[in-house]
Amino acid sequence: MSSYIEVENLSFSRGYRKIFNGLSLSIPRGKVTAIMGPSGIGKTTLLKLIGGQLRPEGGRVLVDGQDFQTLGRDELFKARAKMGMLFQSGALFSDLTVYENVAFPLRAHTKLPEDMIRDIVIMKLNAVGLRGARDMKPSELSGGMTRRVALARSIVLDPALIMYDEPFAGQDPIAMGVLVQLIRLLNDTLGLTSVLVSHDIAESLSICDHAIVIADGRVIGAGSPEELRRSDSALVKQFVNGLPDGPVPFHFPARDYKDDLLGVDDSDLLGLGGGRG
Amino acid sequence: MVESIQKLGRTGIEFISALGRSGVFLLRAIMGLSFTRKGVGLLVKQFYQVGVLSLIIIIVSGMFIxxxxxxxxxxxxxxxxxxxxxxxxxxxxLVRELGPVVTALLFAGRAGSALTAEIGLMKATEQLSSLEMMGVDPMRHIIAPRFWAGFMSLPILAAIFSAVGIFGGMLVSVDWLGVYDGAFWSNMQSAVEFDADVVNGMIKAVVFGLVVTWIAVFQGYDLIPTSEGISNATTKTVVYSSLAILGLDFLLTAVMFGGL
Structure with missing residues (x-):
């Protein structure tokens, strides 16, 4: 199974907080890969690193054998035309209609005549079931419809790779079912490589061919959905079964509870404080 | 004590860092203008948004002033x-002072704040990120047309402000208070010099146009993408622009008319 994306020894920090420290993973070509993990472990950051929107501090990311960090600004923008990304919010342009939003990448990257653009846009909107909403503005759409329009926009240039950032977050069961079906269907019919980051375990495992679980800035489990369900790792078990406490603690790192309640500050603990009152 | 020094140092580093980022940003905004059909279309649209829609406030204020x-x-x-x-x-x-200065202050309040809020909201709703991921450079598609439209609109608006203001002055002094119109216009014609007054006034407007639009688009692009971040950035645009306009006006006046 050849890989489409290779992440090698990746390090990245936000301020003083280390997000990734030597992360390595590989995403197979032509499959749906789910990257899962608790909130705040850097799943969206990983997508931005894959898309070259962020620069890693160490290591490298190869997309179809190409290291985006070595590309110039113009080359990078050209390379990105081969990938689509579905943002959590949909990120539709609020001043354009649904039709204009989907037509936008075609107008930006091709010199196709208007009648051909119209045909392509209508086909893509039909694929997501929203051909009838073409004249609506993003403000008139529901959350599920917004994501489907964004999905149509992200596949309009027939990309080789599509990345989904939390596609199921905040969706009602019907919209979620539609999105699950669309992700699988589009991947199989268009021959894409799909990467979805999510913490909706059931939905993600139901459609993916390959799953990767990340915690503490590293991969803690990878394999088929079945392999993950059978994993012996306590971290993977906690995540897959949705247990509130375990290796990933319930509490965010903090100083001693008793000291906090008594109002003892750090300088007092170090013997530097001059006392109170 | 140590915390205060740390805070001062952090603020200093953040200020220098923002200055560097804004310098690179300005260069990219200047270089990002495209003369293709699409690029000109975007520029014309922004001219309307930034310049034409500011006309009412400029004309009414010019008339009253x-x-x-x-x-x-x-x-x-x-x-x-x-x-x-x-x-x-x-x-x-009007030509030397109030035209460029008041126009720039009004422009910062009306168009500058709108530019910051618009770009900031695009950032908060991931529209800028989605452009990047579509392979479209937001600097060329969003920032450069807005920057150039603002930069070029302000001198034109300042000229309109001064012209309308002179007309307003004429209405009051000639038509209402009875000043002889021949003396009104001939005194004006002999006192106002094109090079010393009109050109210097226009230079001020060009400088203010550059600074106000730079501040507005940079604050929008660099803000923290939250509702509080947008609110802070919009306030900063108006405050920083107003202070920059007044400070630069003094400097430019000293150089142009003060014999420096």
């Missing part, structure tokens, strides 16, 4: 029997 100048000028000059000089006073005040 001109009228006030006419009224105040007349009431002072009439004591010396020099009310015929009100035309040159109104024109010089």
């Amino acid at each position: 001109g009228m006030v100048l006419g009224l105040q000028g007349y009431s002072i000059l009439v004591d010396y029997g020099s009310e015929q000089a009100v035309g040159q006073m109104v024109a010089l005040t």
Whole structure:
């Protein structure tokens, strides 16, 4: 199974907080890969690193054998035309209609005549079931419809790779079912490589061919959905079964509870404080 | 004590870092203008948004300021029997100072804040990120057209402000207070010099246009993408722009008219 994306020894920090420290993973070509993990472990950051929107501090990311960090600004923008990304919010342009939003990448990257653009846009909107909403503005759409329009926009240039950032977050069961079906269907019919980051375990495992679980800035489990369900790792078990406490603690790192309640500050603990009152 | 020094250091580093980022940002905005059909279309659209939609506030303010100048000028000059000089006073005040300065202040409040809020909201709703991921450079598609439209609109708006202001001054002093119109216009014509007054006033407007639009688009692009971040950035645009306009006005006036 050849890989489409290779992440090698990746390090990245936000301020003083280390997000990734030597992360390595590989995403197979032509499959749906789910990257899962608790909130705040850097799943969206990983997508931005894959898309070259962020620069890693160490290591490298190869997309179809190409290291985006070595590309110039113009080359990078050209390379990105081969990938689509579905943002959590949909990120539709609020001043354009649904039709204009989907037509936008075609107008930006091709010199196709208007009648051909119209045909392509209508086909893509039909694929997501929203051909009838073409004249609506993003403000008139529901959350599920917004994501489907964004999905149509992200596949309009027939990309080789599509990345989904939390596609199921905040969706009602019907919209979620539609999105699950669309992700699988589009991947199989268009021959894409799909990467979805999510913490909706059931939905993600139901459609993916390959799953990767990340915690503490590293991969803690990878394999088929079945392999993950059978994993012996306590971290993977906690995540897959949705247990509130375990290796990933319930509490965010903090100083001693008793000291906090008594109002003892750090300088007092170090013997530097001059006392109170 | 240590915390205060740390805070001071952090603020200093953040300030220098923002200065560096804004410098690179300005260069990219200047270089990002595209002369393709699409690029010109985006620029024209922004000219309408930034320039044409600011016309009402500029014309109304120019008219009232001109009228006030006419009224105040007349009431002072009439004591010396020099009310015929009100035309040159109104024109010089507007062309040299109030035209560029008040236009820039109004522009910062009306168009500058709108630019910051619009770009900031695009950032908060991931529209800028989605452009990047579509392979479209937001600097070329969003920032450069807005920057150039603002930069080029302000001198035109300042010229309109001064012209309308002179008309307002004429309405009050000639039509209402009875100053002889021949003296009003001929005094103005002989006192206002194209090179020294009109060109210098326009140079001020060009400088203010650059600074105000730079501040507005940079604050929008660099903000923290939250509702509080957008609110702070919009406030900063108006405050920083106003301070920059007034500070630069003093410097430019000192160089142009103060013999420095």
